[in-house]
Amino acid sequence: MNWAKKKQRKDEVKARANEPNFRFHTCRVVGCGKPSRAATQDGLDTFFCRSHADHHSRHGSPYKASYTAKELAPHRKRARAWLKGHEDDPWVKNAIVRVETLYNAAGPHVEAFRLRGLSPEERARAAWARLRKAKIDPRRVLEASLTIALTVQADLQPDSKSEYRRVQLAKLVHKLSSGTHKKWTAGVEGPTEMHVYPRSRGQVLRHIGAHVDKATELLVEHHGF
Numbered sequence: 197m198n199w200a201k202k203k204q205r206k207d208e209v210k211a212r213a214n215e216p217n218f219r220f221h222t223c224r225v226v227g228c229g230k231p232s233r234a235a236t237q238d239g240l241d242t243f244f245c246r247s248h249a250d251h252h253s254r255h256g257s258p259y260k261a262s263y264t265a266k267e268l269a270p271h272r273k274r275a276r277a278w279l280k281g282h283e284d285d286p287w288v289k290n291a292i293v294r295v296e297t298l299y300n301a302a303g304p305h306v307e308a309f310r311l312r313g314l315s316p317e318e319r320a321r322a323a324w325a326r327l328r329k330a331k332i333d334p335r336r337v338l339e340a341s342l343t344i345a346l347t348v349q350a351d352l353q354p355d356s357k358s359e360y361r362r363v364q365l366a367k368l369v370h371k372l373s374s375g376t377h378k379k380w381t382a383g384v385e386g387p388t389e390m391h392v393y394p395r396s397r398g399q400v401l402r403h404i405g406a407h408v409d410k411a412t413e414l415l416v417e418h419h420g421f
Contacts, residue, residue: 256363362405
């Protein structure tokens with residue numbers, strides 16, 4: 197798609213977003229009662245109001261929050277111990293190779309402050325490139341996958357949708373990729389530092405979660421996680 201077509205498409209979407217659609221006037225979350233974004237001049241979302249749409253984008257669910265570090269800790273410990281005890285397992289080795297393939301196929305490293313304008317899929321690949329550059333052990337990605345699987349299993353009120361699980365998984369992997377950190381020693385006022393962290397929300401998390409699901413599917417299937 198060339199620049200002119202992109203601009204035309206952007207203008208069309210903007211026009212539709214600015215025109216309220218009262219056929220979809222109420223947020224679908226039970227008990228909310230607020231107008232959906234499509235019923236206002238705030239977007240095309242016909243399901244949720246602004247606050248629940250933002251919650252859904254960030255957490256993978258319009259009503260359930262992300263798991264806290266305290267909730268994840270015991271399951272992370274179990275996942276780490278299990279992987280350590282199954283280093284020679286063929287399905288563990290297979291998953292490691294698949295994660296390494298994600299690293300190698302991610303393309304060139306892109307600084308976190310240069311992500312603007314990239315599509316969610318391109319940003320997801322950039323996250324894998326950052327993991328590669330930081331030399332993150334693929335086992336840590338497997339650990340994140342098993343941690344979320346065990347946490348969901350132990351949750352008394354889980355969100356059973358794959359989207360929520362994938363977003364929770366992607367948030368852990370996204371943290372591993374960190375951001376871009378630079379420091380300049382020259383200058384009258386002394387050293388200057390810059391720390392930029394990519395936002396952990398939106399479709400990029402769905403892409404990362406799907407990538408990890410694909411990489412670990414045989415491991416999860418054969419060991420029942």
